[in-house]
Amino acid sequence: MKFLFNKGLSSWHIAIILLPALLTFSFFSFSNNPTKNQSNSFPVFKKGMYVIVGVFGIESNAIRYMDYIKKFNYSAKIAKKQGVDLNYIYIYYTPDDIEAARQKRTEARSIPELHKTWILYVGVTMPSDEPDGKFTPLATPMVIEERKDEPVEVIPEKVVESKPAKPGMYNYIFNVTNATTLKEVNGFVTIVDAERNKQIQKAATNTLQEIQAPGTKSKRIIVICEIFGYLKQQVELKIDDPLTDTDPGVIYVENGVTNVKFVLQRNSKGDIITMYNVYFYNDAVIMKPESKYELNCLLDMLKENDNYTIKLHGHTNGNSPGKIIQLKPDDDNFFTVTSNNEEIFGSAKDLSLDRANTIKRYLIASGISADRMTVKGWGGKKMIYKKTDALAKRNVRVEVEILSE
Numbered sequence: 001m002k003f004l005f006n007k008g009l010s011s012w013h014i015a016i017i018l019l020p021a022l023l024t025f026s027f028f029s030f031s032n033n034p035t036k037n038q039s040n041s042f043p044v045f046k047k048g049m050y051v052i053v054g055v056f057g058i059e060s061n062a063i064r065y066m067d068y069i070k071k072f073n074y075s076a077k078i079a080k081k082q083g084v085d086l087n088y089i090y091i092y093y094t095p096d097d098i099e100a101a102r103q104k105r106t107e108a109r110s111i112p113e114l115h116k117t118w119i120l121y122v123g124v125t126m127p128s129d130e131p132d133g134k135f136t137p138l139a140t141p142m143v144i145e146e147r148k149d150e151p152v153e154v155i156p157e158k159v160v161e162s163k164p165a166k167p168g169m170y171n172y173i174f175n176v177t178n179a180t181t182l183k184e185v186n187g188f189v190t191i192v193d194a195e196r197n198k199q200i201q202k203a204a205t206n207t208l209q210e211i212q213a214p215g216t217k218s219k220r221i222i223v224i225c226e227i228f229g230y231l232k233q234q235v236e237l238k239i240d241d242p243l244t245d246t247d248p249g250v251i252y253v254e255n256g257v258t259n260v261k262f263v264l265q266r267n268s269k270g271d272i273i274t275m276y277n278v279y280f281y282n283d284a285v286i287m288k289p290e291s292k293y294e295l296n297c298l299l300d301m302l303k304e305n306d307n308y309t310i311k312l313h314g315h316t317n318g319n320s321p322g323k324i325i326q327l328k329p330d331d332d333n334f335f336t337v338t339s340n341n342e343e344i345f346g347s348a349k350d351l352s353l354d355r356a357n358t359i360k361r362y363l364i365a366s367g368i369s370a371d372r373m374t375v376k377g378w379g380g381k382k383m384i385y386k387k388t389d390a391l392a393k394r395n396v397r398v399e400v401e402i403l404s405e
Helices: 002-006 011-031 036-040 059-072 098-109 289-304 348-365
Strands: 048-056 077-079 087-094 118-122 169-178 188-193 198-204 208-212 220-225 233-238 251-254 257-264 272-274 309-315 322-326 342-346 373-377 397-404
Touching (some): 048 059, 048 098, 059 077, 169 220, 198 208, 309 348, 348 373, 348 397
Parallel strands (some): 309 373
Antiparallel strands (some): 077 087
């Protein structure tokens, strides 16, 4: 602002210069704040079959995605399930014509962005020949296709009021979406004390969270959004007065809840992403069950864009040879060590290569073409920490290099 006045610009010149910013502020204020009329306008499902293309916890995201679906020549609508605080986006409804519903589902799945389209059965029995659990809906908490008859009564939608936060805590929602698909991105953000540079807590995205205030006079925090497959973003704010010096397009307050908006861009060609949350059993190429989340993040990234090709780089903590517990070629127990596993003796490079190959095999079993992936084993040649360091376990990792997009 000082720059503008130093140049001797008149007040009407400044008004013209600032007009785009004012219009942008108005746009974000409108688009980020769904009205109560919008909330109450969503009906509850009645008995029948619905072809679902998305499930969202935040209504504004559901509305945006409903508009996004128009690009595929579908007229989408939003409805809710009785007793479930989620917004379902559907492109087709029929009270009893299952073949028509299946045809619409197959048609939608031919579009890469809609490959997880599924059928929700409300108040009717799901046919026994439907694939059980083969496709999962696009939401967390996980929502699955109905397995039983359930009584359905159309009732007015309840308005859920946020509870007052505990002393020293503040109500926040970290609204995280994919910049390309507009779908919600589920994961966690990290809250850091801005003055002391210390982590305070982690908080789930797209749900109401109570955030602890730092014990500093400024009460400033940094919110870091670093989710696998996306570029890192962060925003700094005053936890008890977030609108003082923050872009209104990023933060807004509604009904006592501060909404922080992150629109994430995917990683691109040349980026190398470390899979720090993929864990292997000792001396084995078999992964631990908690690895599934990050593996499925990579799987979603590859399914979202068929042009992605990747190289998987395996690394170990040191170069000592030893036993390697392997999977047989026809064994898909990627997350369980069994008596069917083979034990061989090999180098650290062999172990790192076999671990990268296990991830490749998992992705192939999940529908990704083998020719989109190559692997490389480095052993302990590229350790991040010394073998005696307290963080040496982080040397055991697989990195994903994006070759093309």
